[in-house]
Amino acid sequence: MFETLRILGAPSLYVQGPGAIGRVGDIVAKLGARALLIADPIVERMLAPRLAELLAKVDVSFASAPLTGEVTPDNIERLASEHKADVVIAAGGGKGVDAGKAVSRALGARLVTLPTAASNDGPTSRIFIYYDDHHKLLRAERVPRNPDAVIVDTQILAGAPRQLLVSGIGDALVKRYEAAQCIGADGPNMFDGRATIAAVSLANVCEQVLREHAIDALSVAGSGKPDEAFEKVIEACILLAGLGFEGSGLSIAHAMTRGLSALPATVGALHGYQVAYALMVQFILENRSAAFMAEQFAFLAAVGLPASLAELGLSEPSTDDLRSIATLTHKAPHTRNFERALSEDDLVEAMLQLETMHQRFVD
């Protein structure tokens, strides 16, 4: 139920910097005696030996379990039935973090998130996403509390593939504009409450930090050597964007992931690439000026984010493609968080208009 109350949720602790993983022992030992790492197989191999060593020092028992396949209800149930833990360490890109969140809920365990890539702002939030086995988005779910701790080791993040940071920048950039639409439409935030000044301010500052420092931060992505610009952008992508969206609400840019994740040509695009494109559609629906659109196209191009369906992987969208994106998007609850009621035709028209406008910009 949507309340008239202003509600903000947040993790209990946020730790960021090079070598932050060294704090895992202290943090986890305060939460329980048995820890379980959930991550995809690549991240599990990368982190398990180090975590085993850090947790042994504080007498916390340690086990790890790789998630193979998608974050589906069945896969999560299986992982939860095979393990017991007081604390789940949810690590990785968005998939491992979401899987860990889901397992922590199933086990009734405390939750520590340990992002290894800043590809999205899931590490701070209560939300996780269920998919089917073909990576079609099923629904958003919630854990009962925000994570007990978020540990962001920027040395690890600076070693992650560049495109994951590009994705995180896309996911963070959109938050300010979705917040504005959601609040304007009197829509609910992710706690089914109203936005606080705090949450909106964070979404706004997040965007400013990205406009100022994203390009510099990307220049060290993949090097393993975080600098000051990188630290700022990571905080924007994970903390500011996370608190900003959860406390303010979402709109068209995220609603469109329903449609975009259902089409073979776009399902493989990283989450932040999908929402960056979808933000451009939102801007068309907002009737933004040509000058504003040109600025956005230039910024997205500089970061390496898609601003058209063609750049997202669907170069000649058929009428059926557009209709199917619009139908699924229209069903998403966040679509109602917009300044006017939208029809499926409005969405199709906006996508077409964007392709034409973007083509003109590229030419």
Ligand SMILES: NC(=O)c1ccc[n+]([C@@H]2O[C@H](COP(=O)([O-])OP(=O)(O)OC[C@H]3O[C@@H](n4cnc5c(N)ncnc54)[C@H](O)[C@@H]3O)[C@@H](O)[C@H]2O)c1
């Ligand atoms: N809970 C939320 O609020 C929220 C928000 C946005 C997205 N998501 C979810 O996030 C998922 C997508 O996340 P993603 O784009 O990060 O994909 P992903 O988690 O699949 O990661 C992409 C790849 O990067 C690898 N990787 C991660 N860290 C690495 C590192 N340091 N070095 C080398 N390789 C590394 C992973 O092993 C994987 O192969 C989706 O499931 C999406 O629903 C959740």
Ligand SMILES: [Zn+2]
């Ligand atoms: Zn997102």
